[in-house]
Amino acid sequence: MTARTLLLTALAMVAFAGNSLLCRLALRDTDIDAASFTSLRIVSGALTLWLLLRLRASDNAGAGSWFAAAALLAYAAAFSFAYLSLDAGVGALLLFGAVQLSMSAWGLYRGERFRRQASAGLALAIGGLLALLLPGASAPPLGGALLMLLAGVAWGAYSLLGRGVADPLAATAGNFLRAVPMALLISALLVGQASLDVAGLGYAVLSGALTSGVGYAIWYSALRGLQAFQAATVQLSVPILAALAGSLLLDEALTLRLIVSAAAVLGGIALVLSAKQHGR
Template sequence: MPPRTLLLTAAAMLAFAGNSLLCRLALKTTGIDPATFTSLRLFSGALMLALLLRLRHRSAAMAGSWPGAAALFAYAAAFSFAYVNLDAGVGALLLFGAVQISMLLWGWRQGERPGSMSLAGLLLAFAGLLALLLPGASAPPLAGSLLMLIAGIAWGAYSLLGRTANDALAATTGNFVRSMPMAALLSLVLLHSASWDPSGVLYALASGALASGLGYAIWYKAIANLRAIQAATVQLSVPIITALAGALLLGEALSLRLGLSSLAVLGGIALVLCARRRATA
C-alpha cells in the first residue's frame, strides 16, 4: 500500500472512531441532548461536504436521493440516542457488527451463496453480538444496544443505496443536505427536552464537520486505491480503536465480555472476508 494511501486510510479510521468518541463525550459530559446533537452533526456535515464539493469543482452538482437521506438520518438519530448510555467501544462494536452483517445478509438474499467458511464466520459474528447482549453484570443497556443495532442496519442500507453512485462525494453531500429538514423536524418535535451548552455544541460540530464530512471525503480518496477486500478488512480496526480510546479518554472499562465479543464479531467478519477473497482469487 503506498504511503499516501496508508496515511489517508489511517486518518479515515480515526475519523470513524472519532464519531463514537465525540458523541459519547458530548452526551456524557455536557448538557446537549441527542436530538440537538443529531441536528448539529448533520447540518455541519452538510456544510463541510458542500464546501469540499465546491472546492473540487465550482460547478459540481449535488447528487444523492431521498431514500439515501432517510437512511442517513435514521442512522444518525439512532446513533445519538444510543450513546446516551452506551460506552463508546461497545457502541462501535454493535454498530460495526450490524452494518457488516446486514450487508452480508442482503447480498445473500440477492443470490450470493455463502460457502461453509462464510457461514461459519457469520454464525460466529452473530454469536459474538448475542454474547454481548445477554443479561449480566457487564451487559450494556438493552435499549441503547437495540438503538445502535438499528443505527447499524440503517447505515448498511445507506451503504447499499450508495453503491451505484458515480460520484461518492456528490451523493453524500446531497444526502446530508436532504437529511437537514428531517433533523430539524426531530428537534422541533423534541423541543421541550432540548438543551445545549458551548462544549456540547462544539463536539457536535466537530463530529459533523470533521469526523463525518471531512472523514468521509478522506475515505473516498483512500478507497480509490484500495481493493474491496482491503477496504472492508481495514474497517475491522474501528471498534478496537474506539474501545482503546474510550478507555484512555473517557475512563471506560475494557471488560472481558467486550474483549471476547469483539474477537467473535470481528473474527467472524474476517472469516467471511477471507472466504470472499479466496472465491475471487
Template sequence: MSRESGGARTALLIVFAMLAFAGNSLLCRVALRDTSIDAATFTSIRLASGALLLAILLRARGKRPTAAGSWPMAAMLFGYAVCFSFAYRDLTAATGALLLFGAVQLTMTAYGLFSGERLQGLRLVGVLVAIAGLVWLLLPGLSAPPYLAAALMLVAGLAWGIYSLLGRKAGDPTAATGGNFIRAVPFAAVISLAAAAEASPDPMGLFYAVVSGAVTSGLGYVLWYAALPALTATSAATIQLCVPAIAALGGAVLLAEPITARLLLASAAILGGIALTIRKKS
C-alpha cells in the same frame, strides 16, 4: 506517483479514516455523557456541519452540492445518525461501535442472501458465530448494555447498511454523500423542533457535534472514499472491523470506560465471525 508512494498515501488515508470513524463514537459519547447537550440537537448540528463542509468541498470542485444523492439515501443517513445519538446516551463507545458495525455487516450479508447468494461452509459458520457473539453481548447480566439503547444502535447499523447498499449505484461517493447530508438536514430539523422543549445547546456539546459532523463524518468520509479505489471490496469491509477496537481503546484511555470480559468475548465472536464470512465470500 510510484507504487511505493501510492501505497503509503493509501495507508495514511486508511489510518486517518478509521480514526475518524472511531472518533464519531467517542465524540458522541463524551458529548452526551459529559455535557448537557441533548441527542436531537447533537444530531442536527452533526448533520448540518457535515453538509456545510461537503458543500464547500463540492463547490471547490466545481460541482453543485445537491447534484448527486437521493432522498431515500438521506432518510437512511438521518435514521442512522439519530438512532446513533440517542443510543449513545446509555452505551459505552466500545459497545456502541461493536453493535453498529456488527449490524452493518449482518445487514449487508442478509441482503446478499435475499438476492440469491448461497451461505454454506465457513461462511455459514462465520455468520452463526457473529450472531452468537451478539446474543452473548445482549444476554441479561450486570455487564449487558441497556436494551433500548442497544436496540437503537442496531437500528442505526441497519440504516447504515441500507445506506451503503443504496450507495453502491450512487456514482461519485463524495458528491453523493454531500447531497445526502444536505437532504438529511430537514429531517434533523424536524426532530429538533419536536424535541425543542428538552433542547440544551451546551457550548462544549455543540463543539463536539461540529467536530463530529465536519471532521470525523464529512472529512472522514472524504478520506475513506479517496482510499477506496486502491482497495478490494473485501479489504475495505475487513479494514472497517478495526473501528470497534479503536473505539474500545479510545474509550478506555480517553473516557475511562471499562473493558469487560463479556465485551472482549463478544467482540472476538462478532468481528471474527464477520471477518470469516467476508473472506470466504471473496
C-alpha cells in the same frame, strides 16, 4: 482487494471510531441534548462537504438521493437517542450486529456466496466482539435497544446505497444536504427539550464536519471495492477501535480481555477481506 481500497477502508474505520468517541463524550459529559447533537452533526457535515466540493471547482451537491439521506438521518438520530439509555458496550453490540446482519443478508439475496475462510473469519470476529461486550452487560431497555437496532439497519442501508456511486464526495454531500431539513424538523418538534453548551456544540460540529462528513465520503469511496459481506464485517472493528482509543484518550482500563478480543476481531476481519466470494 486493492491497496487503495484497503487504505480507504482503514481510514473510514478510524473516522467511525472517532465519531463514536465524540458522541460518547458529548452525551455523557456535556449538557447537549440528542436532537441538537444530531442536527448540528448533520448541518456541520453538510457545510463541510459543500465547501470541499467548491474547493475542487465542483458544485455537484445534487448527487446522492433522498433514500440515502433518510437512511443517514435515521441512523444518526436513532444512534443519538439510543445512547441516552444504553451503555456503550450494549449499544455497540446492537448497532454493529444489526449492520452485520442486514448487509450480509442483502449480500446473500444478491447472490454472494461465502467460502469457508470467510465464514470462519466472520465467526472469529463476532466471537471476539461478543467476548468484549457481553460479559457483565445488563439487559438493555427495550426502547433504547430498538432504536439502536434501527440505527444499525439504517447504516447498513446507507452503506449499500453508496456502493455504486460514481462521485463519492458529491453523493455524500448531497445526502447530507437533503438530511438537513429533516434533522431541523426533529429539533423543532423537540425544541422544549433543547439544551446546549460550548463543549457539546464543539463535539457535535467536529463529529459532523470531520468524522461524519469527511469520514463518510471516504467510506463511500472504499465501498466501490468491497462486497456487501466484506463491508459489513470490517465495521465490526469500530467498537474495538473505539474501546482502544478510549483507554488511551479517556483513561479507560486496557485489560487483557480487551487485547484478546481486539486480536480476534481484527484477525477475523483479515480472513474475510483476504477471502474471495462466489458470485451468483
